[in-house]
Amino acid sequence: MISRILLTCGEPAGIGPELVVPAMESGVDFAWIGDPRHLPQGTAYCEIVAPSDPVPAGQLPVLRHDFVAPVTPGRPDPANAQGVIEVIARAVELVMRGEAQAITTLPINKQVLKEGAAFAFPGHTEYLADLAGDVPVAMMLASTSVQPPCRVVPATIHIPLASVPAALTVDRLEQAIRITHAALIRDFGIVAPRLAVAGLNPHAGEGGAMGSEENSFIRPLLARLRGEGMDIAGPLPADTMFHANARSRYDAAICAYHDQALIPIKTLDFAGGVNVTLGLPFVRTSPDHGTAFDIAGQGVADATSTIAALRMAQDMARSRG
CATH class of the missing domain: 3.40.718.10 (Isopropylmalate Dehydrogenase)
Incomplete structure (x- = not known):
């Protein structure tokens, strides 16, 4: 049975990379899609080929997706915009093929995506709807605490x-x-x-x-x-x-x-709110905050919403059966 959730990297110059390690304490089995060079130094990870591949206990499963430009926390580079978009598309392809249970997305910056890759969508919600076949969707924000x-x-x-x-x-x-x-x-x-x-x-x-x-x-x-x-x-x-x-x-x-x-x-519920895209043929959740460039790389980002988003994705996928 497929149980693993896919966590997309989001904007690598934001707080996304530093949320991954505390998210491993969520109790949710997830694989991260992104460039492992962006993870905090010392992160224990294991590269995998398929979302369901086993990994040693305590290690983060990583579906590697290399980015073209170096990353400096707090200073987004439009050269990496295409990589951010590709990671989202890759996650949707995998979950629609039945290789993962759900998707949780870390924050993106729409302005950077527009500058670097002519991103034609107002945000994650509309892009995911397009990838799923232009299905009608709605955006829900749900509390957890x-x-x-x-x-x-x-x-x-x-x-x-x-x-x-x-x-x-x-x-x-x-x-x-x-x-x-x-x-x-x-x-x-x-x-x-x-x-x-x-x-x-x-x-x-x-x-x-x-x-x-x-x-x-x-x-x-x-x-x-x-x-x-x-x-x-x-x-x-x-x-x-x-x-x-x-x-x-x-x-x-x-x-x-x-x-x-x-x-x-x-x-x-500022810290515990979760963004959910309703109407998709798969489950998608996201933390209810942005890239927070002002604190990126400082190790002070709060992972509460990311953990809540992973847990809600797991619960929703189980509800779908």
């Missing part, structure tokens, strides 16, 4: 706030809701998911006094989905959705835009 859990899914992601009202169409919102509902069943083992949907406007529009989107298409959409049997509340005022008592009433919240979703979870 607060109760009740906080799971949020923004219906619109990496776009300017001024573009959100036009981008938040009924089709886009419905897609986010359906992907989330299916993923809670398949990936989180929740038999009868309870969803909550935030309004776009303050006070969920306050009956039309603060905006029309709630009445014009959000309420009718939710009523139709309830008619199909979904347990779904909303549209709700976003400012009262995320205290503990409110979170106890739902399993995931679908929000209108990026910050409406990410501010509450990063406030509640």
Whole structure:
């Protein structure tokens, strides 16, 4: 049985390389894809050819992927951008061939990828969706150290706030809701998911006094989905959705835009939040932070989110069976 998870290297000049060693204490069986020259000095590793190859106890399994330029922590080199992209693609190919159980990705820097390799995607999420066959996906941020859990899914992601009202169409919102509902069943083992949907406007529009989107298409959409049997509340005022008592009433919240979703979870569980791509034909998680160039190479990076991401990937893969 394939049980190993693939951990991609991410941006080598960021904190990714120094997160790998503490992640070995997670209890999760994973193989790292990257250039072993980037690992902290003294890391015990063993190069492997296939993800399932055995390694001696206490050693990191490494699927070697050489990068072209030397790496200085905190100083990204666009010459290495293509290598970062290739590692992600290699991980997807392996997991889709059934050679690994799931993927956890370490942080990338989109600007460096654009400069060095004309990266055409807003981020990991969209690139993974393309590699998987241009499948519809949603981005979930899930807590691991607060109760009740906080799971949020923004219906619109990496776009300017001024573009959100036009981008938040009924089709886009419905897609986010359906992907989330299916993923809670398949990936989180929740038999009868309870969803909550935030309004776009303050006070969920306050009956039309603060905006029309709630009445014009959000309420009718939710009523139709309830008619199909979904347990779904909303549209709700976003400012009262995320205290503990409110979170106890739902399993995931679908929000209108990026910050409406990410501010509450990063406030509640900054270190333990995990980024999950819903809708893929494979499991993918990621720590909920960036490359942190300002502290790279100093040995002070917190591996809590990376460990949480590996453990969540393992749990989700088991839920899929």
